[in-house]
Amino acid sequence: MSSSILIKNATVITVDDSIGIKTNYDILILDGVIKEMGTNLSPKDVVGEVIDAQNCLVSPGFVDTHHHLWQQLIRGVTTDWSLGNYVENIRNIYGSLFTPEDVYTANYFAGLDLINNGITTVIDHCHILNSSEHTDASIKGLKDAGVRGTWCYGFYENPERSDIPGSNHNVSTPAGFDHKARMEDAKRAREQHFPDNDPETQLLTFGAAPTEAERMTEGSLKEEIDFFRSIGARVITMHVAMGCYDLNHQVVQHLGDNKYLGKDLLFSHGASFTDSELKLIQKAGSGISVTPETELQMGMGHPIAFKAASVGCHVGLGIDITNNQNNDMLASMRLLMQAERGKRNLEVQGKSVPYNILPKSEEALYMATMGGAKSIGLDNLVGSITPGKRADLIITRCDGMNTVPIIKPIGTLMYNAHIGNIDTVIINGNIMKRDGKVLNVDWPKLRQDVRERSARMVEIATKASPLSQTFKL
Ligand SMILES: [Zn+2]
Incomplete structure (x- = not known):
């Protein structure tokens, strides 16, 4: 069955010279691929998700x-x-x-x-x-x-x-x-x-x-x-x-x-x-x-x-x-x-x-x-928001005090936004982060595991003396 995501009303930084930066723009993702871009797109006959991206920047992952x-x-x-x-x-x-x-x-x-x-x-x-x-x-x-x-x-x-x-x-x-x-x-x-x-x-x-x-x-x-x-x-x-x-x-x-x-x-x-x-x-x-x-x-x-x-x-x-x-x-x-x-x-x-x-x-x-x-030889698949490429993109929400107003979209992304503003991350058409949270992970459990392993490692490492040889890259 086909899966679709329709991103609506975004400011899109495509990093594709032939398209440039678009405002009030929609992106239709179908089966992991950027299918169509434009204004007033509708999901047509495909059942899927609609993301309202008003006041958001959408840019390539x-x-x-x-x-x-x-x-x-x-x-x-x-x-x-x-x-x-x-x-x-x-x-x-x-x-x-x-x-x-x-x-x-x-x-x-x-x-x-x-x-x-x-x-x-x-x-x-x-x-x-x-x-x-x-x-x-x-x-x-x-x-x-x-x-x-x-x-x-x-x-x-x-x-x-x-x-x-x-x-x-x-x-x-x-x-x-x-x-x-x-x-x-x-x-x-x-x-x-x-x-x-x-x-x-x-x-x-x-x-x-x-x-x-x-x-x-x-x-x-x-x-x-x-x-x-x-x-x-x-x-x-x-x-x-x-x-x-x-x-x-x-x-x-x-x-x-x-x-x-x-x-x-x-x-x-x-x-x-x-x-x-x-x-x-x-x-x-x-x-x-x-x-x-x-x-x-x-x-x-x-x-x-x-x-x-x-x-x-x-x-x-x-x-x-x-x-x-x-x-x-x-x-x-x-x-x-x-x-x-x-x-x-x-x-x-x-x-x-x-x-x-x-x-x-x-x-x-x-x-x-x-x-x-x-x-790395993947520019035919990713790197820009271009119809036909895989849907790897990020949605940065610009409602906070550090991102209002958007005057120069690239400037807002690079100089004003921080990672806490990255609301949604999509890889291959799958939503991996939503509402500011990474999905499909038991974070409290992973966090505890990381803390324990890290503490053990640091404790052992600090007892070690450097190798006698001069450093070897
Ligand atoms: Zn390195």
């Missing part, structure tokens, strides 16, 4: 192109840390303490929290795979949450930390779960959990993430990419060119020189990309994921987003880690905008005064939606 969802359990611990502190503590301590059940809870909770924040598509760069059980738990958590995206099998090996008092020796990287075991497990995960790895029919698809691109030899990176392509990874994502932490390996240049670049590659961060690398990425149609909050804080350089977009690269935004800040794309867009404007204003200080402030807000909104979708 946000696309989060870089995220380590497992870290949702340790919210807030990195807020004053550099990337070095992060690696010492998160990658070399916490990453060795998570049980499969912790990973399930983290990914499930993170997926729901993304929905709460209007993020409807995510790339999970999942590098907490300390056993096959961790793999299964991680995928199940994300599938149960119901968010769209690509789960990327991370090859990074968290260190064995049975030296930490209170750690469960069975859960840190067990002997035997080495590179070879991961290859077999990745293949198994692809076949078992993603037999039909087609985003047209599956909400969650399979991708992969190399061990750590800048810490590998060129040969081993190419081998991993070959392997991931051989098992049908839809997206292959890796950290590169991280400002102060850039080892000047120019991974992208080498991949480009060896004809390894392609639309399936997604590079996160990239503040220190050379002009030549940006050109290679643009030519190959690879994606770039910029994560403003962590890059600005942790010494990863000034976000490359606008420079990369200006030369035609597909640029998306990413949240990166919830142990630093929330899954808040509104805040990320705003931070990106003002960091870029501040930089440009400083460049002319003493020489002239800024008259035309650039970039414009719509450019950041594009990155958080359509640009992100392009960077």
